Amino acid sequence: MLEPRIVVELRNIVGTNGVIDKHEQLRTYESDGLTNFRIVPALVVLPTSTEQVQAVVRVCHREHIPFVPRGSGTGLSGGALPIAGGILISLARMRQILKVDLPNQRVVVQPGVINLWITQRIVPHGYYYAPDPSSQQVCSIGGNVAENSGGPHCLKYGFTVNHVLGMKFVMPDGEVMEVGGPTFDSPGYDLPGIIVGSEGTLGIATEVTLRILRKPEAVQTAMASFDTTDAAGEAVSGIIAAGIVPAAVEMMDKLAIEACEAAVHAGYPLDVGAVLLVELDGPRTEVSQLLQRVEEICRRAGAIEYRLAHTDEERTLMWKGRKAAFAAMGRVSPNYIVQDGVIPRTALPQILREIEELSRRAGLRVANVFHAGDGNLHPLVLYDQRIAGQEHEAEELSGEIIRRCVAHGGSITGEHGVGMEKKQHMLAMFTEADLATHQLIRCAINPDNLCNPDKVYPTPRLCGEVPGPYQPHPIELAGLAERF
Amino acid sequence: MKVSTQSLQETLGSLVDGGVQLATESDVVSGVQPYVVAAPGSEQEVASVLAYANREGLKAIVRGGGTQLNTGLPPGDGDILLSTTRLNQVVEYAPHDMTVTVQAGLRLVDLQSHLARARQWLALDPVLSPGATIGGIISTNVSGARRLRYGGVRDQIIGIRVVLSDGTIAKGGGKVVKNVAGYDLPKLFTGALGTLGVIVAATFRLYPLRAASRTVVLTASTPAPLCDLAVRVIASTLEPTVLDVMSLRATTRPLDQPDSTPQSTRASTGGLYVMTVRFEMEPESADEQAAALVDMARAEAGSRPYSDVQIMQGEAEERLWRQVAVDYTLASDAANALIVKASVLPTDVASWLESLEHTAEQESLKVRWRAHAGHGLIFARLAGDEAALVTAIDQLRGAASVGQGSLVVVDAPPMLASKVDVWGTLPGQTFEVMRRLKLRFDPNYTLNPGRFIGGI
Numbered sequence: 001m002l003e004p005r006i007v008v009e010l011r012n013i014v015g016t017n018g019v020i021d022k023h024e025q026l027r028t029y030e031s032d033g034l035t036n037f038r039i040v041p042a043l044v045v046l047p048t049s050t051e052q053v054q055a056v057v058r059v060c061h062r063e064h065i066p067f068v069p070r071g072s073g074t075g076l077s078g079g080a081l082p083i084a085g086g087i088l089i090s091l092a093r094m095r096q097i098l099k100v101d102l103p104n105q106r107v108v109v110q111p112g113v114i115n116l117w118i119t120q121r122i123v124p125h126g127y128y129y130a131p132d133p134s135s136q137q138v139c140s141i142g143g144n145v146a147e148n149s150g151g152p153h154c155l156k157y158g159f160t161v162n163h164v165l166g167m168k169f170v171m172p173d174g175e176v177m178e179v180g181g182p183t184f185d186s187p188g189y190d191l192p193g194i195i196v197g198s199e200g201t202l203g204i205a206t207e208v209t210l211r212i213l214r215k216p217e218a219v220q221t222a223m224a225s226f227d228t229t230d231a232a233g234e235a236v237s238g239i240i241a242a243g244i245v246p247a248a249v250e251m252m253d254k255l256a257i258e259a260c261e262a263a264v265h266a267g268y269p270l271d272v273g274a275v276l277l278v279e280l281d282g283p284r285t286e287v288s289q290l291l292q293r294v295e296e297i298c299r300r301a302g303a304i305e306y307r308l309a310h311t312d313e314e315r316t317l318m319w320k321g322r323k324a325a326f327a328a329m330g331r332v333s334p335n336y337i338v339q340d341g342v343i344p345r346t347a348l349p350q351i352l353r354e355i356e357e358l359s360r361r362a363g364l365r366v367a368n369v370f371h372a373g374d375g376n377l378h379p380l381v382l383y384d385q386r387i388a389g390q391e392h393e394a395e396e397l398s399g400e401i402i403r404r405c406v407a408h409g410g411s412i413t414g415e416h417g418v419g420m421e422k423k424q425h426m427l428a429m430f431t432e433a434d435l436a437t438h439q440l441i442r443c444a445i446n447p448d449n450l451c452n453p454d455k456v457y458p459t460p461r462l463c464g465e466v467p468g469p470y471q472p473h474p475i476e477l478a479g480l481a482e483r484f
Numbered sequence: 485m486k487v488s489t490q491s492l493q494e495t496l497g498s499l500v501d502g503g504v505q506l507a508t509e510s511d512v513v514s515g516v517q518p519y520v521v522a523a524p525g526s527e528q529e530v531a532s533v534l535a536y537a538n539r540e541g542l543k544a545i546v547r548g549g550g551t552q553l554n555t556g557l558p559p560g561d562g563d564i565l566l567s568t569t570r571l572n573q574v575v576e577y578a579p580h581d582m583t584v585t586v587q588a589g590l591r592l593v594d595l596q597s598h599l600a601r602a603r604q605w606l607a608l609d610p611v612l613s614p615g616a617t618i619g620g621i622i623s624t625n626v627s628g629a630r631r632l633r634y635g636g637v638r639d640q641i642i643g644i645r646v647v648l649s650d651g652t653i654a655k656g657g658g659k660v661v662k663n664v665a666g667y668d669l670p671k672l673f674t675g676a677l678g679t680l681g682v683i684v685a686a687t688f689r690l691y692p693l694r695a696a697s698r699t700v701v702l703t704a705s706t707p708a709p710l711c712d713l714a715v716r717v718i719a720s721t722l723e724p725t726v727l728d729v730m731s732l733r734a735t736t737r738p739l740d741q742p743d744s745t746p747q748s749t750r751a752s753t754g755g756l757y758v759m760t761v762r763f764e765m766e767p768e769s770a771d772e773q774a775a776a777l778v779d780m781a782r783a784e785a786g787s788r789p790y791s792d793v794q795i796m797q798g799e800a801e802e803r804l805w806r807q808v809a810v811d812y813t814l815a816s817d818a819a820n821a822l823i824v825k826a827s828v829l830p831t832d833v834a835s836w837l838e839s840l841e842h843t844a845e846q847e848s849l850k851v852r853w854r855a856h857a858g859h860g861l862i863f864a865r866l867a868g869d870e871a872a873l874v875t876a877i878d879q880l881r882g883a884a885s886v887g888q889g890s891l892v893v894v895d896a897p898p899m900l901a902s903k904v905d906v907w908g909t910l911p912g913q914t915f916e917v918m919r920r921l922k923l924r925f926d927p928n929y930t931l932n933p934g935r936f937i938g939g940i
Contacts, residue, residue, distance in 0.1 A: 103715055104829040104860075148664045161668065162639050177913040183827040183860055183889045184636070185625060185675070187907050188937045189918045193638055193671025197664050217721035237580060243603060243692030283723060286769035342660045344581040374662045375581070411663035418665055429658065429665055437646075437654035438667040444920040456666070 001085070002042050006063060010045050010087075013055045018093070020044035029088050032073040032080040033135075037420050041068070041082035046093045050168055050176060050206040053089065057204065058174030060087060060450060068452050069200045071111060071143030074135045076338055077419030079146060079199045079455055089204065091142045097121055098207065105212050106165070106182050111142025111205050115149075118212070127212045130157035133415065134323045145205050148197030150415035152248040152322070155373040156281075157213065159415070161196040168207035169195065172451035182209050194441055199417050200452040202445045218284035219247070220291050221309040223318055224298040225272040229253050229368070232274035233348045235301035236372045239278065240345070242297060244290050249373035250277040250322050253352075255332065256367040256380070257321075263328035266321025272304055276372070277318055325369040326380065333365070333382035335391070337398045340416035341405035345375035354404050355379055362397045364390070376414035377405070403428055423458045436461055487540060489519045492563065496522050499532040503570055511565050513545050514558035515898035518565040525570045527645065527653055527684040534682065535651030537564055538930045544649075545932055546678040548589060549615030552624050554816060554895045556677050557906050560934030568619050571684055574598055576659070583642065583659055585687040588619025604690045607634035611809050619683045625675030626814065626894070629726040629762075632858040634691065637674050643687030644670040646680075649930035653684075661689045672921070678932045679940055680925040694725075696767035698774040699801045702759045702781055703732075703792045707841075707855070710759040711834035713781060713790075714857035717761065718830060720780070722773050726762035727858030729833070730808070731851065759857075760804070812854045814863060815895055821867035822896035822904065826880065828889035833857045839883035840864060847872035860889070870903055877904045907937040 011019045021043055030038040047053045060067045066086035073080055082088045094110035102125055107118055115136040118129040132151035133139055150159045166180030179191035195202055226232040232251050252275045257268045268275050278294055280287045298306050309315035329336040343351050359366040367380040379401050383394035402412050402425055412425040435457055443463035497504045503523035511521055524530045537544050545562040568589035575585040579602040586595055593614045599605050609628035627636040643657035656669020673683055704710050710729045717727055761777055763770040774795045781790050796804055816822050828836050833855050844851040849872055853864035881891040893906040915938050922940045
């Protein structure tokens with residue numbers, strides 16, 4: 001419990017509407033999109049400005065109260081899981097698009113702005129914001145910044161970090177700094193580069209400058225179906241080998257297709273082993289030429305059906321199935337675990353065989369949805385919580401898939417983050433020395449570890465005192481500093 | 485402990501197998517003469533050298549190909565020159581995954597020819613001498629014209645191995661393009677000028693080489709209409725890989741003529757400024773987009789003084805780009821010349837260039853510049869009087885900061901580098917965070933001391 005005087009002070013900062021302290025309401029914030037970790041925070045505060053965020057963080061710093069920043073709470077790794085006895089700082093009331101500069105292709109937004117709102121605001125002028133996580137209708141830019149969110153189109157256009165140019169940033173001690181700016185290559189270390197993807201462990205972005213992109217002349221989406229995921233994988237390899245960089249390449253296996261169809265009727269064929277969505281964009285002539293090549297490659301790989309979206313509606317429908325894939329699992333299973341692993345793309349056939357074998361051995365179904373172009377897998381492990389022990393088995397299976405990804409030279413997470421969920425997997429990818437080195441960054445910016453503690457790294461490094469100032473050169477002191 | 489050159493050489497010789505020599509005059513870095521040159525053959529040897537230096541209070545200057553040693557402030561000190569030249573291997577090339585892992589001392593040109601065999605490339609095209617190494621390119625965050633389409637170093641690098649000053653060997657990122665596990669060490673080390681650790685290897689994402697290329701060349705008597713056109717191009721559906729406006733002032737021959745036929749620029753082109761817009765894609769689309777740009781330019785020919793609009797391809801186009809690379813290499817070539825990098829918004833390029841031309845005239849400076857007008861980075865070579873250069877840097881930095889831009893001196897001979905304001909200043913809190921990062925990674929200032937912003 002927080003001392004009443006602190007609650008009063010915070011209420012004075014953010015107003016009565018900006019503080020949540022009733023247990024029933026606090027329970028809304030007990031988890032993010034990863035619901036198997038739940039902690040009710042002592043208090044939720046909802047600031048509306050940089051100044052309020054700063055004032056709240058200053059109180060936390062002064063009183064040594066741990067705090068966790070939260071956007072829309074859609075994260076899938078527990079990054080916004082509250083700290084027991086700590087404060088949750090929700091940025092959901094900071095929802096303004098502050099500036100739109102079309103000629104320079106920049107926008108400045110507050111952290112609570114929903115990802116899709118940016119595109120909706122600028123699309124009438126022919127622009128869009130490229131990172132498009134499947135949750136883009138509800139996830140916030142602040143959360144995207146914390147998680148370095150991706151989405152299907154990051155294959156060609158990169159992740160959040162490739163689109164963030166600058167930030168106004170409240171540090172864990174309550175100081176405010178500007179990092180980066182609207183122009184490229186701000187002098188000094190690339191602070192936006194290390195803040196993006198730091199999972200809220202370094203502070204709170206209160207204004208974010210983003211790049212937006214001109215919509216290409218043409219966008220074409222095709223769907224191809226195959227007997228097996230191997231055949232679909234062969235088509236993907238063929239596309240890459242032909243020197244084509246698609247805007248997106250997505251794959252779903254049989255179980256995933258069935259679930260998606262049941263949920264949103266996207267028009268996927270049901271009696272096939274895999275569906276591939278391929279999207280190309282760019283100059284119209286080039287897109288149609290390359291798409292012909294894609295069709296040839298797909299047919300050569302044994303495509304049963306190859307279908308082009310002829311209208312925007314058809315294209316939207318093709319994507320609707322894919323974007324609804326996670327939620328659609330509810331149609332085929334009472335419970336499921338979403339996994340997020342990465343392999344070098346060429347290891348796709350092997351990892352799928354391994355997953356199949358693991359699935360068979362555990363007696364649990366696994367549906368596979370993936371960003372096939374960049375080897376980012378989302379195996380969905382299906383289980384029934386009501387059956388004793390099955391949840392544990394599902395977790396074991398899901399964890400084993402991640403270990404296999406690392407064994408193939410991949411990563412434990414491509415876009416969902418480490419958060420609470422995957423801290424222990426970090427040692428599969430990194431040595432102790434690697435992790436200690438990473439945490440030098442946290443020690444420089446969040447030395448007291450009050451800001452989102454206990455996330456990402458399995459063992460927090462103790463930071464110690466800030467090392468001393470510049471020391472004179474011993475050779476100079478020894479009088480040996482001879483120069484030619 | 486008292487260190488003599490001889491004992492330093494002996495000690496390092498025991499740590500680095502066959503890669504330690506006494507330094508000579510050719511190893512001077514911005515006026516600082518190191519005692520010995522150590523060229524480790526492995527990351528473990530790098531670690532041994534650094535741990536030793538750090539323990540003994542010795543300072544190390546890191547050198548790759550030595551093509552950008554005039555970047556940054558002159559080092560405050562330097563006992564050991566740590567050369568990465570022996571770390572020059574391609575560690576792992578996975579063409580089908582479109583990734584490559586290389587050691588830091590590998591030259592970019594050698595990497596590109598290695599990748600070209602599989603019709604791929606690392607999408608970085610800084611205009612540097614052929615000696616430029618991967619480690620140096622990461623550390624200086626230098627980029628070229630195609631950044632417009634492909635992004636810069638930070639957008640290509642996906643993994644890194646570094647050695648810290650205490651000898652810790654650590655990695656960040658990985659070898660897959662999509663990966664959000666852990667803090668982004670690759671980006672922290674990009675542009676850090678070797679002040680946080682020594683880069684020993686890096687992993688990059690790759691792109692396929694494009695099928696065809698066309699370049700549209702336009703000239704004008706002032707830069708403004710060309711910059712205006714550039715802003716209209718990025719607002720269109722044209723997808724050039726290069727969108728440059730250049731001063732032809734210093735060029736002694738028209739860009740499309742063979743090197744052997746020097747003639748007056750003004751006479752042949754009818755203008756002093758040239759715009760080059762390159763389209764690299766499937767041939768039919770390249771033709772269409774080039775033609776569309778020509779139409780866009782001619783549509784306003786009445787009010788826009790463009791002349792000599794032409795589309796180049798094949799050998800003539802290749803010659804053009806070779807010549808640009810010669811004319812705009814990022815190395816100061818005279819004791820009274822330096823190179824600055826200004827970063828402004830695309831819509832501010834024209835007004836910044838106006839400031840540049842105005843300042844040059846006022847201060848009697850010779851200028852030659854290349855503006856990447858589509859993404860707002862401008863490289864300018866300024867030559868002249870020392871006092872005039874000091875004044876010009878301040879004025880031009882002021883002009884860039886009007887639109888929240890920046891300016892840094894990227895290449896200056898040591899005498900000039902110690903006089904002009906190389907980095908400018910940052911807001912106090914932002915700089916304080918950078919200083920703290922330095923103190924955590926290299927508390928004794930063992931690495932490249934004093935070279936980076938604010939004397940970091």
